[in-house]
Every structure is written in structure tokens, then in C-alpha cells.
Amino acid sequence: xxxxxxxxxxxxxxxxxxLIVVDDGSTDDTLNVVESYQDDRIKYLFQENRERSAxxxxxxxxxxxxxxCFLDSDDFYLPEHLMSFYNYLISCYNPVELLYSGIFLxxxxxxxxxxxxxxxxxxxxxxxxxxxFGPPQVCIHRNxxxxxxxxxxxxxxxxxxxxxxxxxxxxFHVIDKRTVCIKIHPGRTVNIIYKNIYYExxxxxxxxxKNSAIRKKISPLIRRSYICDCYLGMSKxxxxxxxxxxxSVMIIISMLYRPTYQLKYKVxxxxxxxxxxxxxxxxxK
Numbered sequence: 361x362x363x364x365x366x367x368x369x370x371x372x373x374x375x376x377x378x379l380i381v382v383d384d385g386s387t388d389d390t391l392n393v394v395e396s397y398q399d400d401r402i403k404y405l406f407q408e409n410r411e412r413s414a415x416x417x418x419x420x421x422x423x424x425x426x427x428x429c430f431l432d433s434d435d436f437y438l439p440e441h442l443m444s445f446y447n448y449l450i451s452c453y454n455p456v457e458l459l460y461s462g463i464f465l466x467x468x469x470x471x472x473x474x475x476x477x478x479x480x481x482x483x484x485x486x487x488x489x490x491x492x493f494g495p496p497q498v499c500i501h502r503n504x505x506x507x508x509x510x511x512x513x514x515x516x517x518x519x520x521x522x523x524x525x526x527x528x529x530x531x532f533h534v535i536d537k538r539t540v541c542i543k544i545h546p547g548r549t550v551n552i553i554y555k556n557i558y559y560e561x562x563x564x565x566x567x568x569x570k571n572s573a574i575r576k577k578i579s580p581l582i583r584r585s586y587i588c589d590c591y592l593g594m595s596k597x598x599x600x601x602x603x604x605x606x607x608s609v610m611i612i613i614s615m616l617y618r619p620t621y622q623l624k625y626k627v628x629x630x631x632x633x634x635x636x637x638x639x640x641x642x643x644x645k
Contacts, residue, residue, distance in 0.1 A: 483578075
């Protein structure tokens, strides 16, 4: 998939970019793929496997541009992605802020829109907590990333943790375009079938809101909603693993955090866990 990501950079309408491919200790043909592109703007950087937070921080440390974007190797940009950011930046005289663009989801080469995102309100901290806000969607002034890095101890939820720390201090602007395509495939690191990602997300979120300045800017309802969704996600993971008791406990905890939220859906899953397990699995989809 790396080739598609690289080619989406080469196809950018805006051409004054550098692409730093950080190889996080892979054992496949990453180097050969990168070297197959004869383009001086593309650079290869190898590190021993330390996970994606460390890889992104490594890329940030060697980047030379004023603004930094991120692109996971299994996703790609549409051709106007960088130009959309650039047009805004020059019109505002290169602000020191975080920019965000919308996404498409790609599944079996069919592009589809995700569920409607909320419009960003005056509470930008709540906006990033409630919406899809992945690294490929952002453009950040390097001064910000010299002060705030990804937390290398986090492997899931590290992006939300960084956005909250940044938005606690710096401005935020939404580019009203969808210019990023997120590939949906079984090997994704956030595939709930193979990894208890919501457990990791909850751990990361609790670390984030230990910061009192951040916690005060996210209402108790939004905090409970995020935690509620994490427990529901954990219940789905345990259901896929056919661990009925753990799945049931997670659903009940989710209901305690927000008793009326998706209540009928959760009760239905809970009932079917013990009386029609296959139906419970269907409900997850």
C-alpha cells in the first residue's frame, strides 16, 4: 500500500514539498519501494521498531518545512490536499496554528463519506474529542510540533492526546474540503477484531484529562460520552473473542456512564449474548 501513498504525494497540485518516509523497523520491501521513486523530494529514514508515535516524532525532527502533515502508509491524499492548506495559509500570512480537513473512507476501492461530522463550535477541544480527527487530516506549524510531540508511550489515542495539548494553547481552523482517503482493510492497526484498541484509547484519554486545563475545557457529558464509547468498543472486542462475561460487563459499565445513550441497542446486544450469540455478533456490524 505504501506505493499508493507515495504516488498520492507525487500527484499533488502543490509541488513544493518533502516526503519523509519513516521506516519503523519493517521487515518487508519498504526501502526498495521508496528507492523505486526517482524523486529528490522523497527521503527515507530507518529506525528500530518503536511504534508510530516515535516514528512521527522522528520524522518531525528532520523535517525542514514550515508546516508538517502526516500520511499513514495505508492511506492517501487527493491531489488538492496540500494546495487546500496552502491557499488558506498564504491568505492568513502563515499563522501558527493547527489546520484540519475532512476525509473519505475507502473500502474495496469504493469511496464513501463517513457519518456526518459535527461542525466545529467554539469548543474546539470537544470537537476533536467527538469527531474523527486522524493525523492524515492535519497540517501543523512546525513551531507547535517543536513544543508538543506525540507521546511515545501511547500506541492508540496518541493523536487525540496531541490535539488536545495543542488546542489548549494554539488556534484551530477547519478547511471545508474532504481531501484525505482512509483505507479500510483487515490489517489496520485499529481493527477491533484483532486488538483491544478501545482499552488503549481509554488509557490514553485518562492520561490526557489528568491535565486540569484540558479537563476543564471538556464538559463532563463529553468526557462521559467518550468513556462510554470506549467501554462499548471493549465489549465488541470481547464479543469477537467470544468472551461473553467480559463483553457483558463492558456493556453494563458503558450504560452506567450514559444510561440513556444507545440504550435499546446495548440492551439488545446484552440479551443476545446469552440467548442468541450469532445475532449479537450481527448487531456489532
